[in-house]
Amino acid sequence: MGELSKLQNxxxxxxxxxxxIGICTPEELVNIxxxxxxxxxxxxxxxACLHMLYALQxxxxxxxxxxxxESTKKDLKHFFNNL
Incomplete structure (x- = not known):
């Protein structure tokens, strides 16, 4: 495993x-x-489920x-439901 696996979640x-999808470093994940x-x-x-989105955040x-x-979770859930 690489650099990304050192991050939480x-x-x-x-x-x-x-x-x-072309994201290989923590910096790239933060930027995107x-x-x-x-x-x-x-x-x-x-x-891919809502919990994966939470994990990324x-x-x-x-x-x-x-x-x-909770406000972040609500925003992410709204985003997920509208995909």
């Missing part, structure tokens, strides 16, 4: 998806953001996805 599966990264992952993996923020602010 990023395991082997998410790291492989991120690499597939969780929503844009998830959008591209959803194109290649239709089973937690990685961007440097915290466990369970510690995301």
């Amino acid at each position: 990023i395991g082997e599966v998410i790291e492989k998806h991120l690499n597939t 953001g969780s929503k844009e990264a998830f959008f591209h992952i959803k194109i290649i993996d239709n089973t 937690g990685a961007v923020e440097g915290k466990r996805y369970t510690q995301l602010a």
